[in-house]
Amino acid sequence: PFPAAVEDALAAYRWLLKESAQANQIVVAGDSAGGGLTLSLLLSLRDKGLPLPAAAVCLSPLTDMTFSGESWTTNARTDFMLKRIPAVKSAEIYYREANPRAPLVSPLFAELAGLPPLLIQVGSAEILFDDATRLAAAARAAGVAVTQQTWAGLFHVFQMFAFLPE
Numbered sequence: 001p002f003p004a005a006v007e008d009a010l011a012a013y014r015w016l017l018k019e020s021a022q023a024n025q026i027v028v029a030g031d032s033a034g035g036g037l038t039l040s041l042l043l044s045l046r047d048k049g050l051p052l053p054a055a056a057v058c059l060s061p062l063t064d065m066t067f068s069g070e071s072w073t074t075n076a077r078t079d080f081m082l083k084r085i086p087a088v089k090s091a092e093i094y095y096r097e098a099n100p101r102a103p104l105v106s107p108l109f110a111e112l113a114g115l116p117p118l119l120i121q122v123g124s125a126e127i128l129f130d131d132a133t134r135l136a137a138a139a140r141a142a143g144v145a146v147t148q149q150t151w152a153g154l155f156h157v158f159q160m161f162a163f164l165p166e
Contacts, residue, residue: 028041
């Protein structure tokens, strides 16, 4: 439950730095909820004054635990990987009594200035399309270097299926 995942990610990052890894040699990445966790880690590092990694990669990131993006509805029929009701129930188990709009719970609502460059990949047919595109827009507006790659017609965490010939 929140904030354990953020604390664990922070502990792992601190361990890397302690073991002599340089922050500019680290890239943090995550997909789906892990994409949101990637952002929460970056926010925690920045707010604690710790060295930030060189960059971060967010694949189909879940960034809004209020589930307010329109693509939760508009792409519900085209995304076979993720469905609203199980996602909402899982999120509620995760954040429990925390405010779902809290920046470390829903990084979309955080002040994003000062984060390292972000690569965000998302499928146009996925339910988290708006989470990714709104994040990219908010990060750009905050002065973060963002590369957003949208893959036409693809579903949630399509990168996982790269081994299929189709």
